Amino acid sequence: MDIREYLGDIILIIILAASTWWLFSLLRASTEIITGFLLVVLSFAGLVLILHHKIRVIEQNMTNRERMISLNLEEISVKMGQRYDASIARIESIVEEVSRRVYR
Numbered sequence: 117m118d119i120r121e122y123l124g125d126i127i128l129i130i131i132l133a134a135s136t137w138w139l140f141s142l143l144r145a146s147t148e149i150i151t152g153f154l155l156v157v158l159s160f161a162g163l164v165l166i167l168h169h170k171i172r173v174i175e176q177n178m179t180n181r182e183r184m185i186s187l188n189l190e191e192i193s194v195k196m197g198q199r200y201d202a203s204i205a206r207i208e209s210i211v212e213e214v215s216r217r218v219y220r
Contacts, residue, residue, distance in 0.1 A: 129161040
């Protein structure tokens with residue numbers, strides 16, 4: 117996991133936790149209530165971070181599969197071209213042989 121990719125999310129999580137703490141301290145809530153809500157907010161933020169990571173992994177897997185498919189399609193098209201050329205050459209040789217037999 118590259119930290120630079122998730123730096124924006126981490127900064128937003130820190131801001132979210134700080135604003136939650138600040139809000140409940142303004143409401144003169146007890147330390148237990150502030151800690152409880154901070155844990156809830158941090159858990160939710162962690163969930164969002166995990167989802168972001170999984171989506172990024174899925175995107176990378178899709179990109180890799182797309183590359184593999186395009187490479188496979190290129191290989192298939194080259195092989196099909198070679199088979200086509202071989203078939204055309206074989207047909208031409210058969211036509212020439214038949215032509216020679218007809219003219220004899």
